[in-house]
Amino acid sequence: xxxxxxxxxxxxxxxxxxxxxxxxxxxxxxxxxxxxxxxxxxxxxxxxxxxxxxxxxxxxxxxxxxxxxxxx
Amino acid sequence: xxxxxxxxxxxxxxxxxxxxxxxxxxxxxxxxxxxxxxxxxxxxxxxxxxxxxxxxxxxxxxxxxxxxxxxx
DNA sequence: CGATAAAGTGCTATTTATTGCTCTTTATAG
DNA sequence: CTATAAAGAGCAATAAATAGCACTTTATCG
Numbered sequence: 678x679x680x681x682x683x684x685x686x687x688x689x690x691x692x693x694x695x696x697x698x699x700x701x702x703x704x705x706x707x708x709x710x711x712x713x714x715x716x717x718x719x720x721x722x723x724x725x726x727x728x729x730x731x732x733x734x735x736x737x738x739x740x741x742x743x744x745x746x747x748x749x
Numbered sequence: 750x751x752x753x754x755x756x757x758x759x760x761x762x763x764x765x766x767x768x769x770x771x772x773x774x775x776x777x778x779x780x781x782x783x784x785x786x787x788x789x790x791x792x793x794x795x796x797x798x799x800x801x802x803x804x805x806x807x808x809x810x811x812x813x814x815x816x817x818x819x820x821x
Numbered sequence: 822c823g824a825t826a827a828a829g830t831g832c833t834a835t836t837t838a839t840t841g842c843t844c845t846t847t848a849t850a851g
Numbered sequence: 852c853t854a855t856a857a858a859g860a861g862c863a864a865t866a867a868a869t870a871g872c873a874c875t876t877t878a879t880c881g
Contacts, residue, residue, distance in 0.1 A: 678811040680800070686812045697827065708870040710830095717829055723793045723838075723868070728752070733777050739750040740758045743809050769857065780840045782860095789859055795838070795868075 681718065683727075688716050690734045705729040753790065755799075759788045760788050777801040 678686070680709065691701055693733075702709040707729050714720040715730075728738050750758070763773055770788065774781040779801050786792040787802075794802075800810050 678809055683751070683796070683810070683812055698829095699827080705847060710870050710872090713867075714868090719830090721795045721797045721868075723795050724755070724799055725793045726750070726869080727796055731812055735815055737750055737815050739753070739811050739813055740755055740803055740808050741811055743807055770859095771857080782840055782842090783838075785859060786839090791860090793838070798839080 684716060684718055686736075687730060687734065690736060694734065696734075701730065701733055705733045756788060756790055758808075759802060759806065762808060763788075766806065768806075773802065773805055777805045 691698070696704075698712050699709055701707075702712045703712050705712075707726055709719065711726060712730065713724065715726075724738065731738055758777065762769070768776075770784050771781055773779075774784045777784075779798055782797060783792065783794065787794050787798075796810065801809055
């Protein structure tokens with residue numbers, strides 16, 4: 678997943694769950710400023726920050742192989 | 750994927766490809782020190798750093814939903 | 822139009838990641 | 852045991868992420 682895709686995934690997921698940035702920030706323990714920066718495409722969050730955000734949204738950060746045609 | 754799993758995934762993948770930390774650092778543009786810290790479990794890399802490392806190893810960082818029983 | 826809620830931005834202090842250098846530790850091979 | 856290669860770690864400078872505060876922008880509603 679490209680950088681902008683990751684952002685969109687988080688953003689979309691948050692909107693599906695109808696959670697505001699403010700609420701997500703509180704629930705995840707990530708600063709509101711950090712979350713805003715990230716979602717507006719201006720951040721380079723640490724892995725920990727990304728994991729905390731993903732966790733609240735019922736998601737997880739993972740690493741997967743590219744190019745594997747049989748992966749689906 | 751939990752934090753230690755992510756590290757292990759990178760480490761294992763690097764060893765499968767028989768690439769040293771030094772080579773991976775050069776190819777990815779990430780500092781050797783940073784890579785060493787990460788693999789030894791002492792880092793909290795930025796998303797960009799993780800992406801650069803994963804890229805060279807033919808992998809990618811992704812976000813996926815948890816709890817979906819039918820995901821496999 | 823004005824009011825409200827949510828998102829985005831400038832500024833800035835503090836913390837932390839990144840990096841190179843050097844040194845140590847841990848295999849592995851001769 | 853010695854030599855070599857790879858990985859790990861202390862130290863320190865620099866760059867960057869985090870975070871709060873206040874302000875602006877945008878969208879929605881009455």
